[in-house]
Amino acid sequence: MxxxxxxxxxxxxxxxxxxxxxxxxxxxxxxxxxxxxxxxxxxxxxxxxxxxxxxxxxxxxxxxxxxxxxxxxxxxxxxxxxxxxxxxxxxxxxxxxxxxxxxxxxxxxxxxxxxxPRELGLAHEAELTGKGVAYCAACDGMRYKGKTVVVVGGGSSAAADALLLSRVAGKVILVHRRGKLRAEKIYNEPLMRAGNIEFRWNSVVAGLLHGAKLTGVRLRDVATGAETDIDCDGLFISVGxxxxxxxxxxxxxxxxxxxxxxxxxxxxxxxxxxxxxxxxxxxxxxxxxxxxxxxxxxxxxxxxxxxxx
Amino acid sequence: MAAVNINTEEFKRMISGDKPVLVDFWAPWCGYCRRLAPAYDALADELGGELAFAKINVDDDSAVADELGVEVIPTLIMYKNGRAVDSVVNPGSKGAMERFIRAALAK
CATH class of the missing domain: 3.50.50.60 (FAD/NAD(P)-binding domain)
Structure with missing residues (x-):
């Protein structure tokens, strides 16, 4: 038939x-x-x-x-x-x-x-996905037990991702292009209280550092244009x-x-x-x-x- | 033929057989892995005559995943005559999986 x-x-x-x-x-x-x-x-x-x-x-x-x-x-x-x-x-x-x-x-x-998920549009972003670059903290967070991860974004989902990852990873660095989060207020206190979350305000991820896997990210200060490289094992992109x-x-x-x-x-x-x-x-x-x-x-x-x- | 769950011993026996074997390395906590399962099972039904479909839970059998250098899941590896001929990480559709299988079988 x-x-x-x-x-x-x-x-x-x-x-x-x-x-x-x-x-x-x-x-x-x-x-x-x-x-x-x-x-x-x-x-x-x-x-x-x-x-x-x-x-x-x-x-x-x-x-x-x-x-x-x-x-x-x-x-x-x-x-x-x-x-x-x-x-x-x-x-x-x-x-x-x-x-x-x-x-x-x-x-x-x-x-x-x-x-x-919206991508950042960086060079090598696609081929590093699954090799350090991720878009879903709930799915991929478990891989970063005790490690250092960067979260990009300033909305509620970025805040929720940073909180979730703070319970798994050793250190979380939250990168946001503005001077404060757009996230709902209920996230503020838990983020501050987590103890292992660092904030990089007025900064964007300008590049991915990598060998076969992601090894770090290049941050750019949006005000001064100054760039700094930081080591990390994972990058969670949460920009909408x-x-x-x-x-x-x-x-x-x-x-x-x-x-x-x-x-x-x-x-x-x-x-x-x-x-x-x-x-x-x-x-x-x-x-x-x-x-x-x-x-x-x-x-x-x-x-x-x-x-x- | 449905996809079968195998352990390290069964894996070694299976890949040394005559029939090509596709192995899905997965874990229950991995959302991407669970999402692959319905299409993987459907392909096992459709193409089970040409090759065998197996699954290894890397939480239960971490040794074999480590030995093979599987660092990211879900990873699919195609074996022919005991040798890995190709692999793919997190294919995005049933069609993408089928295209990977066709290309790997032709190698």
Missing amino acids: EEKRSFDMIVVGGGPGGCTAALYAARAGLSVLVLEKLSAGGQMALTEAIDNYPGYDEGIDGFTLAEKMQRQAERFGAKTEYAEVLSLDLAANPKRLSTDAGDFFARTVVIAAGAQ RKPSTRLERGQLELDSGGYIAADETTKTSLPGVYAVGDVRAKPLRQVVTAVADGAVAVHMAEEFLAGGA
């Missing part, structure tokens, strides 16, 4: 928003396929403990929550294909999604491609995220940050195409707001399909 290639709905990305869209679509009797390049969960899968998703009073690790969401959608008939989307034609009828596992077609598309919207550029309206322009209805600039989760322009990016988007998108898609368009 030939594999099914055409669906009422295809969801791009298997994070919480995508899994919820698949769940609601399957329960509404739509044929739905989730295209996911590696595994369910998206960014959530790399989160050690999720303590703000209601219903899990003891917290839950992100990978396990992702597996549960995927299985729940599949229980009602949603399908998952482990394939990476290479190009999209969202204006076509049906809409076409070309992947490394062939072409798929759908009457509606939910973009749930999420976001990824960027949406995964490369494929949609030119087809869907994006905002200045590259996020897909869509309001609470999740409707994008093209009929039958919806944006859910971190990929959508929105004030708060959380698992709970992503899952809410997923439900809304299916409601809108049902209206669209009923309209016979």
